[in-house]
Amino acid sequence: MDESRPIFLQIAESIENDIISGELAEGSQIPSINEFAAFHRINPATALKGVTRLVDDGTVEKRRGIGMFVTVGARSRLVARRRDGFAAEYVRPLLVEADKLGIDIDELAGMLREERTKAS
Amino acid sequence: MTTVARTRGLTKRYGSFTALDSVDVSFTEHRIYGLLGRNGAGKTTLMQLLTGQLFASEGEIEVFGRTPVEHSDVLRRLCFIAESQRYPEDFKPSHVFKIAPSFFEHWDAEFAERLIADFRLPLNRRIKKLSRGQLSAVGVIVGLASRAPVTFFDEPYLGLDAVARHLFYDRLLEDYAEHPRTIVLSTHLIDEVANLLEHVVLIDEGRIILDQDAEELRGSATTVAGPSAAVEQFVDGREVMARDRIGGLASATIDGRLTAPERAEAARLGLELAPVSLQQLVVHLTGGALAAEQQKEAAA
Numbered sequence: 001m002d003e004s005r006p007i008f009l010q011i012a013e014s015i016e017n018d019i020i021s022g023e024l025a026e027g028s029q030i031p032s033i034n035e036f037a038a039f040h041r042i043n044p045a046t047a048l049k050g051v052t053r054l055v056d057d058g059t060v061e062k063r064r065g066i067g068m069f070v071t072v073g074a075r076s077r078l079v080a081r082r083r084d085g086f087a088a089e090y091v092r093p094l095l096v097e098a099d100k101l102g103i104d105i106d107e108l109a110g111m112l113r114e115e116r117t118k119a120s
Numbered sequence: 121m122t123t124v125a126r127t128r129g130l131t132k133r134y135g136s137f138t139a140l141d142s143v144d145v146s147f148t149e150h151r152i153y154g155l156l157g158r159n160g161a162g163k164t165t166l167m168q169l170l171t172g173q174l175f176a177s178e179g180e181i182e183v184f185g186r187t188p189v190e191h192s193d194v195l196r197r198l199c200f201i202a203e204s205q206r207y208p209e210d211f212k213p214s215h216v217f218k219i220a221p222s223f224f225e226h227w228d229a230e231f232a233e234r235l236i237a238d239f240r241l242p243l244n245r246r247i248k249k250l251s252r253g254q255l256s257a258v259g260v261i262v263g264l265a266s267r268a269p270v271t272f273f274d275e276p277y278l279g280l281d282a283v284a285r286h287l288f289y290d291r292l293l294e295d296y297a298e299h300p301r302t303i304v305l306s307t308h309l310i311d312e313v314a315n316l317l318e319h320v321v322l323i324d325e326g327r328i329i330l331d332q333d334a335e336e337l338r339g340s341a342t343t344v345a346g347p348s349a350a351v352e353q354f355v356d357g358r359e360v361m362a363r364d365r366i367g368g369l370a371s372a373t374i375d376g377r378l379t380a381p382e383r384a385e386a387a388r389l390g391l392e393l394a395p396v397s398l399q400q401l402v403v404h405l406t407g408g409a410l411a412a413e414q415q416k417e418a419a420a
Contacts, residue, residue, distance in 0.1 A: 005338070005339060006335050006338055006339065007315060007335065007338065008335065033297075034294075034297035034298075037293055037297060038290065038293055038294055038297070040315070041289060041290070041293065041315055041316065042315040042316065043152055043293075043315065043316055043317060043318045043334070044293070044296070044297050045151070045318045046315070046318070046334075046335060049335070096387075
């Protein structure tokens with residue numbers, strides 16, 4: 001866990017990541033609050049706060065007496081939201097560092113393409 | 121939220137020494153509390169007062185609505201695990217677990233058996249002959265298996281190795297999830313337990329100096345490091361909890377969360393920002409008195 005940010009946010013994000021990657025499919029059940037708490041060694045109230053956040057924004061839904069499930073359409077909504085934040089969170093810092101080092105846009109684009117080739 | 125224990129103006133004096141100074145604190149049901157502070161801060165005194173082992177000099181204590189002293193119906197719902205529990209001469213762990221049910225109405229013998237196996241505790245060895253860690257394990261097992269609605273652990277794990285401590289944290293969390301209750305954990309190993317806590321009470325020189333939700337405390341202070349001039353410029357007008365300086369570099373720990381523009385400003389000034397852990401925060405908040413004392417001693 002990262003010290004600088006509230007743990008409940010990190011719990012919510014890790015579940016979102018699993019939904020985006022397909023690890024947790026739409027309609028599938030997510031682990032219980034107590035399972036999250038035990039796995040991450042955190043207070044169950046903190047785990048509950050993280051999951052409640054996902055319930056509030058419609059990513060997961062509670063089914064009384066059964067558990068919590070990923071809603072239909074959750075993945076595409078999460079992907080859209082992450083795309084909206086992508087420029088501010090990843091591209092801008094990249095450009096700041098590139099400017100500092102005198103890397104221009106064309107060179108940067110070349111580097112991105114090269115890395116993509118290496119990764120695939 | 122039901123309050124299970126509360127104090128008002130609670131003061132405890134030993135002669136001219138004030139161990140607790142007008143403490144107002146309350147504990148809610150089904151929460152895990154961290155009772156933190158330096159040695160001699162008053163943690164044990166507070167817990168002993170709450171469990172009816174000491175008489176207050178002044179002030180009020182209510183546990184389940186009444187004073188704990190001499191009220192067996194209150195005391196049976198409390199469990200206090202002392203740092204160095206003394207047992208009668210010739211006692212073996214098996215004796216402890218045999219009499220425990222008569223002290224705790226929610227005692228779970230089956231759970232105790234499982235914990236004994238987990239901690240590999242020899243039941244029929246004399247307690248005098250147990251290692252320090254095994255002695256601590258006896259206390260930890262009693263504290264967990266008592267399932268007392270309010271359980272105090274006062275530095276429960278002297279001598280327990282890292283494996284046994286993590287076993288304790290895991291069993292505590294699992295059992296708390298199944299059987300919610302109020303747990304008050306007093307410890308110096310703050311980093312290890314920080315994520316288990318829902319609420320933090322910090323006590324220093326007999327006074328409560330912090331009483332706050334653990335989540336709110338996370339990231340509530342930040343250390344700024346970089347060239348001295350830039351650090352000073354950035355922290356100007358802010359409350360600085362700690363300062364350090366080496367050559368032309370300085371670091372300062374400031375209270376309060378930073379906004380996104382402030383973070384950007386720090387980056388522009390070439391400053392590094394680092395979050396302050398609960399343990400570091402406690403050191404900053406309670407270390408000041410130590411520094412002042414040392415100065416006083418140096419002057420004398």
